[in-house]
Amino acid sequence: MTSPAAAIIDGENVSGSGGPIVVVDPSTEETIAEFAEAETALVDRAVASARATFERGDWRAASVEQRQAVLRRCADAIDAHADEIADIECANTGIPYAQIRNGQIVRAAGNFRFFADYIGQATAELYEQEPNYLTYVRREPVGVAALIAPWNSPLALGSMKVASAIAFGNSCVLKPAEQDPLGLTRLVEVIQGAGLPPGVVNLVNGGGATTGDALVRHAGIDCVSFTGGTRTGKIIMTAAGAALKPAVMELGGKSANIIFDDADFEAALDGALIGIFSNNGQQCLAGSRVLVQRGIYDRFIEAFVDRAKKVRVGDPRDPATEIGPLATRRHYDHVMGFVPAPGDKSARILAGGGRAHGFDRGFYFQPTIVEVDSNAQRLCQEEIFGPFATVMPFDSDEDAYAAANDSRFGLVGYAWSRDIARIMAAQERISAGTIWCNTPMIRDLRAPFGGYRESGVGAEGGRAAEAFYTRQKAVSIPRRPLNLRKLGMNG
Incomplete structure (x- = not known):
């Protein structure tokens, strides 16, 4: 070359x-x-x-x-x-x-x-x-x-x-x-x-x-x-x-992906995976904070973790690859610096958390999911910019909006619900420049993006x-x- x-x-x-x-x-x-x-x-x-x-x-x-x-x-x-x-x-x-x-x-x-x-x-x-x-x-x-x-x-x-x-x-x-x-x-x-x-x-x-x-x-x-x-x-x-x-x-962004208990479960699951793991996770618009209503939390997280563990990390030229390496050594070290220490009870690794298996060279990082106790966590406040999601339960809709807006960023937001009234409330209450409702990333070039x-x-x-x-x-x-x-x- x-x-x-x-x-x-x-x-x-x-x-x-x-x-x-x-x-x-x-x-x-x-x-x-x-x-x-x-x-x-x-x-x-x-x-x-x-x-x-x-x-x-x-x-x-x-x-x-x-x-x-x-x-x-x-x-x-x-x-x-x-x-x-x-x-x-x-x-x-x-x-x-x-x-x-x-x-x-x-x-x-x-x-x-x-x-x-x-x-x-x-x-x-x-x-x-x-x-x-x-x-x-x-x-x-x-x-x-x-x-x-x-x-x-x-x-x-x-x-x-x-x-x-x-x-x-x-x-x-x-x-x-x-x-x-x-x-x-x-x-x-x-x-x-x-x-x-x-x-x-x-x-x-x-x-x-x-x-x-x-x-x-x-x-x-x-x-x-x-x-x-x-x-x-x-x-x-x-x-x-x-x-x-x-x-x-x-x-930058640190966008919340809110999954209400009446969401289309499979669509929300697919959307959450796309929202954090596409483009090697290196997206300012990634749904990196996954907030799930408590009534479906255990079921959703189990499925989310299971699918994340099956995401194919590999050679970017392999047609089967879903996630390739991170862009640079410096960025790989940056993402690795967010991995919680073993035994950290406030941030528990559910999937990934390190170098992808089978690679001696290349900046390959595992799809990672960490469960947190509070949105105040560094993992929820700083932009990681990799295939690295945090998950956290919420109880009321108000709790979800409060967590979503508790950020110095406000690029995009996601909301999943079958209830149109709930969706209309969510798009109004989430403080961000773009709100995606019941869909992962979609860009109409006529609309403003900021x-x-x-x-x-x-x-x-x-x-x-x-x-x-x-x-x-x-x-x-x-x-x-x-x-x-x-x-x-x-x-």
Whole structure:
């Protein structure tokens, strides 16, 4: 596997001279790529390219139909290279190949098609309250967007940022996570041949504290979109705010999955397993706190633990694999650090709790379930970000809502019940940006996706993206000739 370019500028690959970036296959712990990151001078070049293209206007001023056609060709290009990109991404992230090929890449192409459709349905506001005037509102692209993608789902989430930013006429500079830059870099190379003018989509690879910081603070950047950890998000938002740059942050989560005693038992069981163990458990939207009503608690937990023990951990290229390795050694150590000590009576391991059996190498972690006595536990308050669920019983509905909302996060929530009145109460009472009722994760790209509290600021999605990546301009025009006051006529 060849190492990626440090940058893609004006559609061309460029080598860097910054610090070393070492990319490791998490299934083997072998180095699969090594390259020099994009130094400050390359960040300057990438931003200058995006700025020049924006000011020149060959993309910004293109018609909606022209931009739609290019966005759809970007999607077609991703489809045409899907197997290759999936192979690269699997080696870099350890996410099962089937989940990448049939999930993330489908979503990546779909992001471009969605925004192609969306911009074709845009409407404008018109105000006629002032009888002598028409006032309408234009939306114009912001300029140059800095887009910082996460390491847990680079293709799906990185492509979402690119598609939404450029759909409205902006240029952008994308920075993949330094842990897994390979698949997203290849995707950006692929779409360069889809008709994008050079400089519309640029890319810089490097560390967050170096390349990423230089990008966010660059005077040529007009807005910043970041998906990642809450601590890093605060640093980025502070830097952006110092220059009054708008920023949207999609950050961490510690979401509650509430299973009421009248839930469809099998559906809730399937949903709970999907909610915590898909994508190797590395999801900000994971249902990591499973709250089960006491009347069905013992039965549900027995089934949940039994199924978790049967989840297949293995080589991400094996079609039978359901969970691959965690992304990095550092993250493996982080997740392992949450395993309760033997004999801890307040946090009891029901399944997993250590390295997956049969693997001498690779960052393989067992699907883990821990029963806790209190939502105040560190396991319930901090984001573990792995195949690691806590379970706890609750008595009344009010107890469930109190536990669900006892968190500094508020990204998503889950509720399972056959009673529509109970579901309606749950979606109102759970304090989070997205509530999934009687279903695991589903994403309608028209709807906003963003969090409350430390789960983020702003949102992504159709209308939310339009609001972020465009500026409003009010234009007032007289309906008829005006009889204006004639100042200075009496002197």
